[in-house]
Amino acid sequence: MAGRLAGKVAIITGASRGLGEYCAIEYGREGATVVIAARTEQVSNPILEGTIYSAAIKVDEVGGEGFPVVCNVADRASVEQMVETVLAKYGRIDILMNNAGVLVPGALSDLQSRHWELQFRVNVNGPFFCTRAVLPTMVEQRSGSIINISSVAADREDSGSYGITKRAVEDFTRQLAREVRAHGIAVNALKPVAAIETPGMRFGHGGDLAPDVRAGLPTAASYVEAAVLLALQTPDTCTGEAFNDEQAVERLADAATKARLRS
Secondary structure, three states: OOOOOOOOEEEEEOOOOHHHHHHHHHHHHOOOEEEEEEOOOOOOOOOOOOOHHHHHHHHHHOOOEEEEEEOOOOOHHHHHHHHHHHHHHHOOOOEEEEOOOOOOOOOOOOOOHHHHHHHHHHHHHHHHHHHHHHHHHHHHHOOEEEEEEOOHHHHOOOOHHHHHHHHHHHHHHHHHHHHHHHHOEEEEEEEOOOOOOOHHHHHHOOOOOOHHHHHOOOOOHHHHHHHHHHHOOOOOOOOOOEEEHHHHHHHHOOHHHHHHHHO
């Protein structure tokens, strides 16, 4: 039986590990061709395992097609070259997930300027550069789904510079959705309702998570299902929204899927 994303070409930035990789694997399981667009070609720290090549292999293993492409989303020329490479190989782009992100903790009053600039280059400029690069193709196709990855930090007043960048992402989502609706393109934002275990989280805890911490974390099942559901949307079904994964599943999933995720 064909998957829900069979025949679709999806670009996921920052998909060499973590939530981006989890979504890439699920897209592959649903039959998509998945472009793994990230910077990591070699593992430099064993805790931060994962490269664009290993992620592409995992997509292949579940029945999709993984295509690794080196891309730095903070560099407009790198983004444009990545999109040109994808179009030269596949001729279309159906889904863009702007997942690449960076978080530098600290209060605004003592945050280094370079860290402020880094977060805006990756978290805000990156989605803008990637979106602008794929839009001409999606407009010509008169179809497409753009998913911007936000964070619950966007809902908190104490989330520092990272939360500011994620609020910008959600505002970008809503305005872009209005602008491209007439072209058949849906634009939504997705954020995990709670922390999900990733290599980055393990790295932040010194390499591993304590058993009680790990036991309290949700699996990625609801999040990756929400990512698939959003990839299927059109302007007529859902656009301009900023969901956490539970909200997306509740609104967009069928009864059987909701029951499966609750069990």
